[in-house]
Each structure stands twice: as structure tokens, then as C-alpha cells.
Amino acid sequence: MNIVLASTSTLFGGNYLEYLTEEIKILYNGIDEIVFIPFARPGGISHEEYTEKVHAFFAPLGIRVKGLHEFDDKKAAIESAQGFFTGGGNTFLLVKTLHNENLMQLLKENIERGKPYLGCSAGSNIAGVNMKTTNDMPIVYPSSFDCMGLVPFNINAHYLDPNPDLKHNGETRETRIKEFLTQNDVKVIGLREGNWIRNKDGKISVEGSEMTRVFEKNKAPYEVEPGTFL
């Protein structure tokens, strides 16, 4: 496999996908067209607008972008694609759409055959075992929370440390993930913004600028450095 799973598409103060440019060039080396999966629709943006935004980033790299929504036969589009990118937004909407159209398993199989895959945020969540560690609001009801399982753990994108100054009683991210572990025995990678997971031929490492927080059942959470194999 040949996969990059990023916590976020955009760093604070940066432009869309900018900080991932070098990693993206390596990922899609030799590829001149990708299929973009726009179904997560961040902020309710249309499939067309979202695909245009992605096109604007990829055009200077010499990579054409086709939105998956443009194809009448989406299964054929996935089968004939050279590579994939799933953008961020609402994970529930993304997973519901992929399950409704019976695309989740087909996408998984194509990626497992070696086609490069980039995910950001919600697009990274769907590479995990299931979507039960998303931060997103359940605005629609998917037929299942199961995802592709391209990595043997779940991802918590945009992982955020507790803010000691916050006079607010909502649960911290760590508390939420610990609640997940009372009900599930699946490792969770708390991926801070600036970090990504790299899966190259089954060697899975965490990369980027920040430490990464790992949560496992019946174990204290721990931190690993960029470059650590998971």
C-alpha cells in the first residue's frame, strides 16, 4: 500500500494542502490523474466547489483531478482510477454516502492493490477500522460505522490537548477517547495537526512536526516522536 493520512488539510495560517506538498509529490509519483472524493462537504460546500478547490492545488503539480460525483458509474471510476484523495468535512456524511453507494469495500480493494491514497481529516478517519473516533457531529445516520481498515487502528484527527484555561465542562478529547476504549478494543492514534500517517508497503509510521498521542485499552496514553513505526 501507498498511503498518506493527514490530521488536517490546512495548517493555521497556511494554504490548502501546502504543508503536505512534498509528501504529496512522493505519494503520487508517476501519476497524472486522481479521483477526488468530495462527499464529506466541509461547511456544506457543494461537490463541484470542493473539487474545484482541490483542482487548484493539484494543477501546478501536473495532476488532473476528477470528482467522483461526476461519474454516472462510480464503481467503474474507482476501478479505473490511478489514485485517490478523500477530503475532510463531515465523516458521517462521507461514510453514509460511501456505504449507500456500495463504494467503501471497492475503494479499500483498489487501495490495497497499491493505488496511492491521500486522506485528510474525515478522509483519514475512513482509512481506520471504524469511524467511532471522529470528532464530527452525527448530522446523518450511516448504515454502518465500519470503515476501510487500511491501518489496524483508528485515527482521531485534529487531536487537541486539554486547554487548562477553558472554563467549560464539555469533555476533553482525551476523555472522549477513553470512553471509546471502555466500549472498544481498538488502538487510537491521536494525530495532532501537522502530523500524518504514512503506510508504504505495510510499514506504517507517523510523520510530521508534532508528537503523537497513542491510546490503547487498559494502558496509560503515551507519546511517540515523528518517524516512529506504529
Add this chain to the structure above:
Amino acid sequence: MNIVLASTSTLFGGNYLEYLTEEIKILYNGIDEIVFIPFARPGGISHEEYTEKVHAFFAPLGIRVKGLHEFDDKKAAIESAQGFFTGGGNTFLLVKTLHNENLMQLLKENIERGKPYLGCSAGSNIAGVNMKTTNDMPIVYPSSFDCMGLVPFNINAHYLDPNPDLKHNGETRETRIKEFLTQNDVKVIGLREGNWIRNKDGKISVEGSEMTRVFEKNKAPYEVEPGTFL
């Protein structure tokens, strides 16, 4: 109906339910025992520990607390209860448990017959039309997102304003609720900590110390003062 739906159980720096004491005395006036629904299990706390915490608050008010988990026949317990309290925690776990045990509709009917109901956080979410505006992590898969609909809108508990200082790219609460409104036509009450919904004989008002933010489809969000009828 006779209902209080609070954003949070605990204010910053305060004790459990403390700020709601006067409202709780009015709500449960004439009642000496309530059934507590502990299924949301905040932080993974056991049903027993959670019920004990609630007991410690209610004992000085002369109100006995029975945990719903203590009853072999939970349906009979709901039918014979004088009043109810559902505590906060994980809304997915709470809704899954209520649906699995076929208790959601029965609880609704008992509250609609006039039995007093207190909800906090997740316990307030389940009084709305559905749970699609919870902030919680989807740690389990409920058989449905539908809730009791004791009020004709959804609640977003622990409503939080955007923090302009946060160098983080996760969606704001407002963005999430707007995404909900692209997929659903249900009013959402953004209930800040310190506020609660009061439904007394069908007159529904928002009470507490803070302004409340209201979201409707195809309308700019707006703020209402404490005491406003919804």
C-alpha cells in the same frame, strides 16, 4: 409536561447540580423518589458509581434515587416512577441502550403524562427530536438516532462560541450546526453552560444566566435572552 433540560450538570468551579438546586426543587415539588437513568456513563463511570453521585446530591433534598439499571423489569420501573433524571455522558451510549431495551418511547409517554423530567447534557439531547446535534464521540452504533421529541427542536448542549485565539483547524460548533442544517430542517438551540430549557405545560422557555444562540435552516443564527419563549 414538566421538564428541565440543562446544558450541563456542573458549572465551572461549582459542585454537581448545585446551580440548578432551586429549579430542581420546583420541578420535583411533591415527589420523594425519582428514577435515575445512568446509561450515558461519563468517562466510563459504572452505573452504580454514577447513581451514588446523584444520590449524594438529592438526599439532602429529601428525594430518594433509584438507578434504572437496578431493576430487572425496567419497563415496570418507568411506568411506576414518580419522576426521572437522565444524567450526562456519552449520548451514543445512552441512546443505544434506551433503544436496545425498548425504553425510549415508554419514557416519552410517561413524561408526556406529566411526570417531571430533568436532563443534563446527553440527558437533554434525548429530549430533542433526534441526537444529530450531540457533541459526543460515536463510540457505539445506536439502532437509530431518533429521540423523544419532548420539545420540537434539537439541543446542542455545552454550546461554545468560536475561540479566535485557537490556532486549530477543527470545525467550530457553529460550523457543525450549519452542516447539520444542510441535511436537516430542525431548529437547533445552542444552549450555553448556565442555561436550561423549561417546558411547563407546553410553554417552552429558555432560562439561566447566558444568552442562547438559535439556528434555523436558511436563516442567520440569532441570540435570545433568558426568559424567552421558544
